[in-house]
Amino acid sequence: MTGTAEGRRGALPSGVSHSSDLQGMLQGQSYLADQGLSTAIFLALKLGRPLFLEGEAGVGKTEVAKVLSRMLSTPLIRLQCYEGIDVNQAVYEWDYARQLLHIRTAEAFGAEEDRQRFEDELYTRQFLVSRPLLQALEHVGEMPPVLLIDEVDRADDEFEAFLLEILSDFAVTVPELGTIKADRPPIAILTSNRTREVHDALKRRCLYFYIDHPSLEREAEIVRIRVPEAEEKLTRQVTETVQRLRNMDLYKPPGVAETLDWTEALVALGAKELNEGLIEATLGSVVKYREDQQRAMDPALSLLAGT
Amino acid sequence: MPETQPIETPVLEAAVAFGRLLRRGGLAAGTGRVVEFTRALEELDVTRREDVYWAGRITLCSRPEDLELYDQAFEAFWENVKKPRVFRRPKTQLSLSPIDDSVQPPKKTAERNKEGEEAVRLRYSPVDVLRSKDFALYTAEEFAELHKLLADLSLSGALRSSRRLEPASRGRRDPRRTLRGALRTGGEPIRHRFRKTRNRPRRVVFLCDISGSMAPYSRAMLRLMHAGVVSGEPIEAFVMGTRLTRVTRELESRDPDRALREASGAIKDWSGGTRLGDTVKEFVDRWGQRGMARGAVVVILSDGWDRGDVAVLAEQMRRIKRLAYKVVWANPLKAAPGYQPLAKGMAAALPSVDVFLTGHNFESLEELARAVSGAVSGRRGGTG
Numbered sequence: 001m002t003g004t005a006e007g008r009r010g011a012l013p014s015g016v017s018h019s020s021d022l023q024g025m026l027q028g029q030s031y032l033a034d035q036g037l038s039t040a041i042f043l044a045l046k047l048g049r050p051l052f053l054e055g056e057a058g059v060g061k062t063e064v065a066k067v068l069s070r071m072l073s074t075p076l077i078r079l080q081c082y083e084g085i086d087v088n089q090a091v092y093e094w095d096y097a098r099q100l101l102h103i104r105t106a107e108a109f110g111a112e113e114d115r116q117r118f119e120d121e122l123y124t125r126q127f128l129v130s131r132p133l134l135q136a137l138e139h140v141g142e143m144p145p146v147l148l149i150d151e152v153d154r155a156d157d158e159f160e161a162f163l164l165e166i167l168s169d170f171a172v173t174v175p176e177l178g179t180i181k182a183d184r185p186p187i188a189i190l191t192s193n194r195t196r197e198v199h200d201a202l203k204r205r206c207l208y209f210y211i212d213h214p215s216l217e218r219e220a221e222i223v224r225i226r227v228p229e230a231e232e233k234l235t236r237q238v239t240e241t242v243q244r245l246r247n248m249d250l251y252k253p254p255g256v257a258e259t260l261d262w263t264e265a266l267v268a269l270g271a272k273e274l275n276e277g278l279i280e281a282t283l284g285s286v287v288k289y290r291e292d293q294q295r296a297m298d299p300a301l302s303l304l305a306g307t
Numbered sequence: 308m309p310e311t312q313p314i315e316t317p318v319l320e321a322a323v324a325f326g327r328l329l330r331r332g333g334l335a336a337g338t339g340r341v342v343e344f345t346r347a348l349e350e351l352d353v354t355r356r357e358d359v360y361w362a363g364r365i366t367l368c369s370r371p372e373d374l375e376l377y378d379q380a381f382e383a384f385w386e387n388v389k390k391p392r393v394f395r396r397p398k399t400q401l402s403l404s405p406i407d408d409s410v411q412p413p414k415k416t417a418e419r420n421k422e423g424e425e426a427v428r429l430r431y432s433p434v435d436v437l438r439s440k441d442f443a444l445y446t447a448e449e450f451a452e453l454h455k456l457l458a459d460l461s462l463s464g465a466l467r468s469s470r471r472l473e474p475a476s477r478g479r480r481d482p483r484r485t486l487r488g489a490l491r492t493g494g495e496p497i498r499h500r501f502r503k504t505r506n507r508p509r510r511v512v513f514l515c516d517i518s519g520s521m522a523p524y525s526r527a528m529l530r531l532m533h534a535g536v537v538s539g540e541p542i543e544a545f546v547m548g549t550r551l552t553r554v555t556r557e558l559e560s561r562d563p564d565r566a567l568r569e570a571s572g573a574i575k576d577w578s579g580g581t582r583l584g585d586t587v588k589e590f591v592d593r594w595g596q597r598g599m600a601r602g603a604v605v606v607i608l609s610d611g612w613d614r615g616d617v618a619v620l621a622e623q624m625r626r627i628k629r630l631a632y633k634v635v636w637a638n639p640l641k642a643a644p645g646y647q648p649l650a651k652g653m654a655a656a657l658p659s660v661d662v663f664l665t666g667h668n669f670e671s672l673e674e675l676a677r678a679v680s681g682a683v684s685g686r687r688g689g690t691g
Contacts, residue, residue, distance in 0.1 A: 018351070018352065019358070019361075035361065036361050036364065036365075039351070039358070039361035039362070039365060040361070042350070042351075043347050043350060043351075043362070043365060043366075046350045047343075047346055047347070047350065049343075052369075054370075082470070083470055084469055084470025084471040085470075086471065094483065096482035096483065096485070096486045097482075099486055100489060100496065103489065103490065103493075103494030104494050106494065107493060107494050119490065122490075153598075154598075193597060194371075194597065195597040195598030195599070196598060196599065197370075200335060200369065203369040204337070204339060204340065204369070207343075207347075207366060208366075208368055208369045209364075209365055210374065251591075251592065251596065251626075252596070291622070
């Protein structure tokens with residue numbers, strides 16, 4: 001892999017020489033990453049490789065991309081995947097209306113050689129509308145942009161195959177135009193909820209990190225940083241309850257996102273600590289299946305009785 | 308960026324050896340990943356245990372299932388722990404194996420009759436007999452013959468409209484093709500082109516009970532699942548013993564003998580006692596709810612005997628019902644005259660089942676294929 005052909009790889013901010021430096025910077029952006037995740041991000045930035053993040057819903061996968069974009073003050077370009085997403089929605093599309101106008105103008109001029117010239121101009125860069133992936137490749141700036149390819153497991157095989165080309169060469173080929181190559185590879189973050197197994201070939205091009213639910217201590221720390229208005233006692237109670245719910249074999253165990261939602265809901269209600277009425281009123285922000293709610297109610301209350 | 312410095316040999320050697328160890332354990336840590344690992348080590352502090360640990364985990368693993376194996380291997384390799392006891396991914400051999408029933412056509416036995424002419428005799432029953440014969444009475448040769456019949460059976464799920472578009476004579480406007488056409492007519496879009504959403508078959512998810520009483524039927528069903536997976540339709544295959552095992556990948560091999568061998572290699576518990584509710588729950592929790600059962604046709608083959616709490620099964624079936632487009636249940640016991648769903652599990656599951664059929668012989672598998680493709684009258688029909 002030579003330096004010239006690949007453009008300048010890597011996008012580490014200055015002053016970062018080890019993953020622990022990065023951990024501090026992330027914390028400065030209110031994101032608590034453990035050593036594993038900060039090492040993964042460090043390597044992704046240093047080696048200029050896409051980072052593939054997997055984990056349960058709500059553990060903060062998407063958040064990584066947002067935080068990186070804030071931390072590096074570089075734009076976040078987001079591509080939300082869904083079934084049937086194709087090149088026209090993800091990479092580029094021709095601007096048909098303008099192309100038609102252009103031909104009509106040629107008609108108006110009339111001269112034969114002019115018409116030929118107008119037609120040749122039809123498929124040039126000016127008529128190409130860039131969608132997120134092309135935007136990320138063409139971005140000009142101090143830092144490469146953060147490219148978030150969200151929920152890649154929702155896209156289908158055809159699209160995955162297509163991503164392969166982009167993520168290995170950081171280039172796309174527009175048949176009418178030629179190959180467009182990134183000057184510097186974007187900082188690519190892919191997330192997956194594992195609704196289906198993403199193809200190995202795609203994963204092979206990425207660094208891989210599995211984000212787990214945080215420990216009690218870490219989760220309390222996250223709540224303190226993200227919802228500083230919450231009283232300490234409330235923070236403890238909320239995180240302990242959520243941790244317990246996670247061990248309860250629910251259909252959908254709550255993620256960190258739910259913990260934060262719940263704390264915010266409680267703070268909005270002016271709660272200083274949990275009580276039965278509050279739990280009943282707000283349980284819906286943590287546990288989102290009816291069966292789960294019935295199952296969760298008692299343990300949540302028993303925890304209260306214990307404290 | 309300066310050219311990557313040559314990697315220090317000891318580090319490289321260690322990395323390569325570590326990669327080899329992981330591969331032996333069953334991890335897909337190919338050369339590319341090992342190279343990536345050494346690159347990562349370059350950037351980190353090789354003298355710190357944590358750095359080496361994470362560098363490897365981030366570059367050499369690609370699935371949550373890999374992590375446990377990685378941890379073990381890491382300890383064994385970098386920390387010189389004495390020979391790890393169980394390091395390999397357990398590959399249990401099983402007693403009952405569909406390996407014996409080869410799919411190769413049975414040997415034709417040539418015999419001389421009294422007149423001295425060679426008469427070729429096949430040992431299996433003629434096809435039309437085979438079609439209605441109960442799988443429980445099949446011989447190994449007949450199972451082999453079944454494979455040919457199954458290959459013609461289409462397991463294409465009922466159609467749903469996808470979000471991908473294809474050219475059509477009417478529908479949404481297709482500016483791209485319209486413009487191309489306009490170029491030929493001097494920039495005047497005389498003929499408008501259209502496209503519409505493409506129809507695609509729904510995913511079909513098979514859950515096959517392999518408890519003892521179901522053995523002959525689950526053999527037939529495994530063959531059916533293999534035929535389906537190989538046909539390229541979107542099909543997912545699971546077997547339910549004491550636990551749930553996904554066998555889709557194993558069934559992908561075109562060679563049916565090999566596919567069945569691999570599938571049975573993946574199954575850890577042939578003919579264990581069934582706690583049907585728990586295994587179905589495992590499916591919904593791990594796969595179904597996340598997307599696999601959503602809008603899919605779910606086919607369950609089981610006699611409905613559940614040694615666990617039937618309330619669990621009833622609840623899980625309701626969950627599947629809410630997720631899936633259609634739920635088909637095949638129960639070979641139903642073939643007996645005067646059958647009543649007496650197995651508590653069966654009775655608990657039935658309210659959430661759209662099509663209830665027998666699945667005990669080839670004809671009923673044909674019926675099953677029709678139900679899957681939506682040819683059998685609708686959802687909620689045919690119960691009982």
